[in-house]
Amino acid sequence: SAKEFFQSILETPSPSGYEQPVQDIVRSYVGDFADQITTDLHGNVIACCNPDAPLRVMFAGHADQIGLLVTYINDQGFIYTNTIGGWDPQQLIGQRMTIYTSDGPVPAVIARKPIHLLDQDERKQVVKTKDMWLDIGAKDKEEAAEAVHIGDPVTLELGYQEMRNGLANSPGMDDKTGLWVCMEALRRAKDRGLNVALYAVATVQEEIGLRGATTSAYGVNPQVGIAVDVTHATDCPTIDKNQEGDIKLGGGPVVYRGPNM
Ligand SMILES: [Zn+2]
Numbered sequence: 445s446a447k448e449f450f451q452s453i454l455e456t457p458s459p460s461g462y463e464q465p466v467q468d469i470v471r472s473y474v475g476d477f478a479d480q481i482t483t484d485l486h487g488n489v490i491a492c493c494n495p496d497a498p499l500r501v502m503f504a505g506h507a508d509q510i511g512l513l514v515t516y517i518n519d520q521g522f523i524y525t526n527t528i529g530g531w532d533p534q535q536l537i538g539q540r541m542t543i544y545t546s547d548g549p550v551p552a553v554i555a556r557k558p559i560h561l562l563d564q565d566e567r568k569q570v571v572k573t574k575d576m577w578l579d580i581g582a583k584d585k586e587e588a589a590e591a592v593h594i595g596d597p598v599t600l601e602l603g604y605q606e607m608r609n610g611l612a613n614s615p616g617m618d619d620k621t622g623l624w625v626c627m628e629a630l631r632r633a634k635d636r637g638l639n640v641a642l643y644a645v646a647t648v649q650e651e652i653g654l655r656g657a658t659t660s661a662y663g664v665n666p667q668v669g670i671a672v673d674v675t676h677a678t679d680c681p682t683i684d685k686n687q688e689g690d691i692k693l694g695g696g697p698v699v700y701r702g703p704n705m
Pocket residue numbers: 506618619650673674
């Protein structure tokens with residue numbers, strides 16, 4: 445079902461550059477209704493209905509999510525990383541993570557010097573990723589290096605959690621919600637009959653510079669393109685509507701006019 449598709453893309457890792465597992469799920473789901481499915485050299489999955497119509501409309505949602513990349517294992521077996529995409533480092537403190545290795549996923553936790561041991565100056569500082577490390581429970585470098593390799597990608601521990609009022613939370617909602625909307629829009633539009641060629645594209649590498657949307661747009665060459673991504677609701681504490689506008693969760697999509705955002 446459409447909901448199972450949504451949940452399965454959320455529970456499948458896709459740090460930028462490592463989108464293949466999610467793209468496999470997209471290909472298999474759209475296979476039930478798309479007239480044409482292609483994967484370009486970059487890894488974008490392009491599903492199309494009514495491909496012979498002269499007017500081409502493209503919906504793009506990115507398949508990738510932010511993550512980390514293993515860069516160093518120290519003598520004690522602690523693991524250091526660089527970021528994939530833009531993180532707020534504060535959000536990483538204490539998180540459960542998963543490292544994706546050639547032998548499968550390895551669970552980890554992000555640690556830093558505990559607040560009890562921070563001096564007055566350190567407490568005032570914003571934590572940086574270089575002050576945090578991943579702990580997989582290894583007893584030394586040798587054990588850690590056997591399980592994990594330099595270059596292995598990392599995400600938050602994935603998991604879909606339903607809340608009240610039909611709401612849910614999960615890592616990677618940015619932008620698996622947008623990806624889902626694009627594919628679901630294609631499915632529903634086909635049901636109602638199409639007079640354009642409609643392309644729904646699961647793009648790669650958005651979080652590191654909107655790359656897949658650019659390459660796939662050259663491939664599809666649409667006359668009309670709509671990018672679908674998340675935005676910030678303003679009906680919650682600490683946000684100034686004077687600056688950010690009046691955006692209600694559940695109030696429908698936010699539409700930017702033309703290219704102006
Ligand atoms: Zn996004």
